[in-house]
Amino acid sequence: MSSVESSISQYLRDPDVQLMLRVRQGDDAAFTQLVSNYQDRLISVLFLLVRDQEAAEDLAQEVFLRIYRHRERYEPKARFVTWIFRIANNLASNARRNKGRRKEVSLSQPRPGSETSGTYSRILADKSSLMPVRMADRQEVRHLVQNALDALNERQRLAVLLHKFEHMSYADIGETMDLSTSAVKSLLSRAREVLRSELEHHLRH
Amino acid sequence: MTNQPPPSDPKLPRDANSPVELHENLVAYLDGELPETEVRDVEQQLAQNPLLRRNVEAYQKAWELLDELPQIRATEQFTTRTVASLKIETNPTAGSRTGAISINTGEVRSQQRVSQRSTGAGTTPPLAIAAWFLGLAVSAAAGYLITNRMVPRSTDRLLEDFPVIEKFDKFKDVGSLEFLKQYRDLKKGESDRVPLP
Known part of the structure; x- marks a missing residue:
């Protein structure tokens, strides 16, 4: 067995790859299952990248549309999670470039009155069982952490989010972001230093 | 070593004696990504250097603070919108034919209700109110006729x-x-x- 065949058979054990192969065969229920499995995960990471729920949902929707459009040409050459986040990363990068060309407000800055502020309010409202002082403290911490995340460059931010929330290994992050494992190691070590530096004041208390 | 930060990078570890490699290895150690052979070296250095230990603790605490970030879920309209887009793509003329994507209809219906509420499409227009009253009047008349004509009364x-x-x-x-x-x-x-x- 060649190394390519061996790696493909390794990915075949991935249940989501199995679902995608069923999608390739025309099984729409399998696609629905994939949407269900990944919609929250994608939107959550994309939201932290672009800071706008509507933009995050638009990007996630485009990811699913692309997958569906190209389903007949799908080949299991990676874990499904790395493949789908790779598509998401490419789309987010394109969106950022397009925004930059149009000289519009940066995607990472929430628009006044956009969904972002509403989302924060909603999340805070969900915590209504907490005492007001405690809620204010939490809100402050959340803003600090969000600002620390914003201090990272885009590649560092994505690597951090994939590692933290998708529990991806360095190798998987490298595959998603088209980087070597050692480059990911370097990227994450610098990202960690930025985070520590940004949150240092809070960490001392 | 690739992608080494420049020496003037203010984000470098403040321990000037810490080489970049050591810093990267510390982070990789925390992430469980360090090869077993290098783990022992890092643990040895941590045991000997309190400043390194403090750094590692600070990295770890900063990492844990990321849990405070909001975890956003898809809005209820997301699935409906995605499915609708796919339906248009797969079959622009007849969305419900074979080949179109479908999701649990009850879920979609409830999502559509939410969608209508949020867009204001669900608010009752005057025509609907009139239709509702007309329906009520017809029902009342039918009820009267049924009871009056079909059910015999003692006075008849x-x-x-x-x-x-x-x-x-x-x-x-x-x-x-x-x-x-x-x-x-x-x-x-x-x-x-x-x-x-």
């Missing part, structure tokens, strides 16, 4: 027999039907006669 029989009841005393005095027939024939004979000038 009395009303039907009212002409008889009204003259019951006279009929009682007459006594028999035979007498009434004779009386009728007699009256008829009288009226058939040509009146005298």
Whole structure:
């Protein structure tokens, strides 16, 4: 067995790859299952990248549309999670470039009155069982952490989010972001230093 | 070593004696990504260097603070919008035919209700209110007719027999039907006669 065949058979054990192969065969229920499995995960990471729920949902929707459009040409050459986040990363990068060309407000800055502020309010409202002082403290911490995340460059931010929330290994992050494992190691070590530096004041208390 | 930060990078570890490699290895150690052979070296250095230990603790605490970031979920309209887009792509003329994506219809229906509420499409227009009242009036009329015409009432029989009841005393005095027939024939004979000038 060649190394390519061996790696493909390794990915075949991935249940989501199995679902995608069923999608390739025309099984729409399998696609629905994939949407269900990944919609929250994608939107959550994309939201932290672009800071706008509507933009995050638009990007996630485009990811699913692309997958569906190209389903007949799908080949299991990676874990499904790395493949789908790779598509998401490419789309987010394109969106950022397009925004930059149009000289519009940066995607990472929430628009006044956009969904972002509403989302924060909603999340805070969900915590209504907490005492007001405690809620204010939490809100402050959340803003600090969000600002620390914003201090990272885009590649560092994505690597951090994939590692933290998708529990991806360095190798998987490298595959998603088209980087070597050692480059990911370097990227994450610098990202960690930025985070520590940004949150240092809070960490001392 | 690739992607080494420049020495002037303010984000470098403040321990000037810490080489970049050591810093990267510390982070990789925390992430469980360090090869077993290098783990022992890092642990040895941590045991000997309190500043390194503090750095590692700070990295770890900063990492844990990321848990405070909001975890956003897809809005309820997301699935509906995605499915609708796919339906248009797969079959622009007839979304419900074979080949179109479908999701649990109950879920979609509830999502559509939410969507309508959020867009204001669900607010009741005056025409709908008028239709509702018209329906109510038709139902009431139908109910009245059904109960009035189809269900017999105790008074119906009395009303039907009212002409008889009204003259019951006279009929009682007459006594028999035979007498009434004779009386009728007699009256008829009288009226058939040509009146005298």
